[in-house]
Amino acid sequence: MSPTPGLSALDPHSASLAERTIVTLRKAVLAGVLVPGRLYSVYQVAEDLGISRSPVREALLRLAETGMVRFERNRGFRVVPPAPHDIAEIFSIRLALEVPAVRRATLHASADERAALRRRYEAMEAAAHSGDEPAFEEHDQELHALLIDIDGNARAGRIVANLRDATRLAGASTVESDRSLQEVLIDHLPIVEAFEAADAEAAASSMERHLETTGRLLLRRALRRHGSTEDESSIWDRLAGRP
Amino acid sequence: MSPTPGLSALDPHSASLAERTIVTLRKAVLAGVLVPGRLYSVYQVAEDLGISRSPVREALLRLAETGMVRFERNRGFRVVPPAPHDIAEIFSIRLALEVPAVRRATLHASADERAALRRRYEAMEAAAHSGDEPAFEEHDQELHALLIDIDGNARAGRIVANLRDATRLAGASTVESDRSLQEVLIDHLPIVEAFEAADAEAAASSMERHLETTGRLLLRRALRRHGSTEDESSIWDRLAGRP
DNA sequence: CCCTAACATGTAACATGCTACTCATGACCG
């Protein structure tokens, strides 16, 4: 059969409804439409979205696995902001995965990949200058994702993406109160520079520093929000310490 | 379609039905009741188990997330044995997570926890001596789980458990062909000894050695099964290398 | 004989029905 160039596909076959619902619900949570702590029902959400309960339940189950949401049998479900301990767990794992990933990625990156990372960083930069925080967060996420992609470990990529999701609630709208976008931006710069210079060790240690400062910051916030008097460093060192 | 003999009876009577179905299906896969490659349907499995499609679908979706199973829209689902690349991915992640976890666990373990680990090892030992491979595998899994438990990172524990599951297919019934239970057992001994001696560095490096030898072994097997001529070390180093 | 397309079959994905449970409320009793 003769191929028909230019007629490849009408969009990547629209994902399943459940899949799209995950995205929708994530946005709703981040936008504050779904308030942490309040009790919701699958019933109600399905009606609001104009779809049936099945895909909604499926989406929520997925989000429940990341810890973003918790089901209460015969009661409903809640959006749960991550507790301090969760933050520490998450960043401990991210440190373990992303630091070696960046080291390997730096060693094996192609010219195209270097250019792609640079473009991501410049997108972050632009978003920072125009003060577009949602876009900034988006590009931040994708920069991290790209590095893991280059490393070639798709599973690790999915794990890290899920972990990031779970922490979004702890950071999102309060980023600017503690740290300007500029500060977060320059936190990433050494990673990108070391990556481009093919200095794997420098890239790895830059990533380590970046994740540690970000993690500790979010941990402090979570402790404050919880009204806990516990010490940040003791929790951090216990779970994410690297002696 | 043909029935699936040997697939019946939901084991424990607790938790949700979907949860129990996950366990049942995992066992069915490991026992070879659900054959890799063959096309099954939710409909059929539900009937064999004497329950409805909902919990079965939910369970399969969970297993699909770990990569143990793959859905094909409007076709059915398959059990997929891990490809060589998957094995390398999985062990790369396990190395990243378990090595630091053991290091921290060793530093912070209580006397009770030391005793518990010792008991696990002795259980492995007993299973090895009596040649009970399923029990051996079980205790092996639980020894690793216990170490992560002691580290206190529940998320990491779940991640590693899922990864282990995904590789079970690659190892399971063929352990003895390449390696005796005794060999696997003594592979664990230095970890336990270092743990008891509170020598964190030794425990970490023993774990690293253990995971590397096991991972490489399973990788070789997967390559052979795939009829691939690719080099074990090039794949391994690319994904799990630690320069 | 090859190619095409209508058709039949079987399925995941989605929609809807049903049930046992949780919990708030308030009447009733000590």
Added chain:
DNA sequence: CGGTCATGAGTAGCATGTTACATGTTAGGG
């Protein structure tokens, strides 16, 4: 007045109905 218990509303979890689609089969045209 405080505590117990019926009761009713509302839900997750499970069961079942429905739909759109991917694929194997086969009839029909060249």
